[in-house]
Amino acid sequence: MKLIWVHEDCLHRQSPAFKSYPDAPAIYVFDVVELNRSGWTLKRIGFVYECLLELPVTIRRGDPIVEVPRFAEERGCVGIVTVASPEVRISRQAQAMHAEILPEDPFVELEGNVDLTRFSRYWRKAERVLAKESA
Secondary structure, three states, X not given: OOEEEEOOOOOOOOOHHHHHOOOOXXXXXXXXXXXXHHOOOHHHHHHHHHHHHOXXXXXXXXXXXXXXXXXXXXXXXXXXXXXXXXXXXXHHHHHHOOOEEEOOOOOOOOOOOOOOOOHHHHHHHHHHHHHHHHO
């Protein structure tokens, strides 16, 4: 049985990881050191937490590279699966854990550089594309 590693870019039930492994246990790890380093606001942390409440997921604090394999071992899982992320930190963590990385189904196809640090910047660009597609 695989373990699903849920991260910021796979916070929904329609994620390829949940679709491919519907009965697999799942974990999300709040990396407090990273949250402080990257300047996450309480609003963003709350948003992620509310998304997690909608998922069948165990929530822990710590270093994902330590906590995810530990949880996999506790659950008797062989292998970790997650979804691809444009975030370099997440990609490196997935590689360090030797996770199977599934491609994410994009919400919208955006061209050029996309600023993922602020949702409003992303959404302005995405909204224009979605408006054209629905017209």
